[in-house]
Amino acid sequence: MAGILKYLCNIDTPQVLVFGITGRQGKSRSRLMKGFGTRIAAGCTPGKGGQEVDGVPVYNTPAEAVQNHPEINSAVFFVPAGAIARAAFDAMDAGIKFLVLTADGVATQDSIKIKEKAAETGSMCLGPNTVGMLDTDGYLFGLIGGKASWAKKNYLPGRVGVISRSGGLSQLLASFHCRPFLPGPRPDGSFGPLWEENYPGLSAVLCVGGDPVPGITILDAARAFEADPRTEVVVVYAETGTTQENDLAKAIEDGEITKPVVVFLGGKFTQAGVAQSHAGAMIRNESETYTVKKRVLEKAGALVVDRPDSVFAATSGFLTR
Numbered sequence: 064m065a066g067i068l069k070y071l072c073n074i075d076t077p078q079v080l081v082f083g084i085t086g087r088q089g090k091s092r093s094r095l096m097k098g099f100g101t102r103i104a105a106g107c108t109p110g111k112g113g114q115e116v117d118g119v120p121v122y123n124t125p126a127e128a129v130q131n132h133p134e135i136n137s138a139v140f141f142v143p144a145g146a147i148a149r150a151a152f153d154a155m156d157a158g159i160k161f162l163v164l165t166a167d168g169v170a171t172q173d174s175i176k177i178k179e180k181a182a183e184t185g186s187m188c189l190g191p192n193t194v195g196m197l198d199t200d201g202y203l204f205g206l207i208g209g210k211a212s213w214a215k216k217n218y219l220p221g222r223v224g225v226i227s228r229s230g231g232l233s234q235l236l237a238s239f240h241c242r243p244f245l246p247g248p249r250p251d252g253s254f255g256p257l258w259e260e261n262y263p264g265l266s267a268v269l270c271v272g273g274d275p276v277p278g279i280t281i282l283d284a285a286r287a288f289e290a291d292p293r294t295e296v297v298v299v300y301a302e303t304g305t306t307q308e309n310d311l312a313k314a315i316e317d318g319e320i321t322k323p324v325v326v327f328l329g330g331k332f333t334q335a336g337v338a339q340s341h342a343g344a345m346i347r348n349e350s351e352t353y354t355v356k357k358r359v360l361e362k363a364g365a366l367v368v369d370r371p372d373s374v375f376a377a378t379s380g381f382l383t384r
Contacts, residue, residue, distance in 0.1 A: 066200035067224070067267035068137075070290040071283070072161045072187045077202055078134040080125060080159065081106045082150050083141035084116050092141060093119065098211025100201035104132040125150075125157040137161040139195065139204045147191060148173040155184040163204040164190035164278070174276035181278060188278030189269065192341070194230035197237070198267040207234055207268065217241055221264010223378055224288035226281050227300035228273050228307075228341060232327070232371065236298055237268035239375060247372045250380065257379050266293040271307070273341025281307040285320050296323045296381045298374055299365075301356065303330035304344040308356045315363035323381040324365040327374050328357055 068074040083089040084106025105120050105128040112123035122128040129135050138154045144166040169191040181188050195205015199220040208214025219241040227233035240263045244256040269284045271277045288294045301308045314320045331353045335346040346352055360367050366377050
């Protein structure tokens with residue numbers, strides 16, 4: 064069965080180019096990705112062409128890498144924030160269609176330029192400021208899981224798709240759906256196992272990042288999960304700032320998203336104009352406030368909870384109906 068990238072950007076099998084593969088983070092994250100099953104075709108570091116990292120050939124530019132490995136269709140970036148725009152442009156010019164931009168601190172004007180370039184070239188960018196994504200079909204991009212052995216043990220195939228603006232909550236909400244006998248608060252007020260040995264499991268998790276101008280948005284990811292036959296319930300970590308949640312609510316209301324959506328909405332006490340947690344969580348107008356987002360999501364039919372541990376009982380409720 065195809066993974067989530069089939070429905071996000073029409074990629075059946077990701078073949079990956081790793082930017083910054085010769086650096087410390089690039090090396091360690093490439094090992095994590097390969098250990099989970101991701102197919103890494105090549106690496107790219109300017110001035111390091113001709114080297115190898117764990118058997119992966121390194122090239123100076125993405126154009127050289129694609130020329131030698133025409134199967135490359137995806138890229139992940141472990142490069143400094145100031146270099147990310149140029150690297151992303153070079154990747155898209157080389158014909159790469161899915162990019163994961165892990166860098167934090169990318170200038171907003173650079174994020175805007177990357178988003179515009181992606182629209183021009185038909186590419187899709189996850190991030191910036193993302194821990195990446197993982198699909199239980201057997202591939203991951205970025206930092207999720209820490210170690211391949213842990214990721215394989217804690218992210219198991221199932222029926223829940225997770226979208227998150229937070230890296231930490233991406234991993235918590237995804238992995239806890241894969242734990243037998245997970246304890247938690249029940250709808251009747253009691254506390255105990257929310258399911259038995261047959262846990263809901265995960266189809267995929269995508270961290271859209273915490274910046275003000277994300278590439279792939281919550282709605283983009285929700286559309287992919289709507290098309291994914293493995294996914295029965297969509298779980299979202301949302302927060303104040305940007306209009307991503309408002310756009311999701313409209314799509315639900317319009318019937319574009321028909322699968323059950325459970326939203327843990329953060330930022331209840333966030334004040335307008337104050338950066339709390341993610342830069343993208345800053346409230347710039349009333350539509351970006353917790354109160355408005357909660358209202359429009361609930362009006363559309365999403366189930367909104369205000370605690371992360373309340374997500375799992377809500378998910379279980381939809382799956383057992």
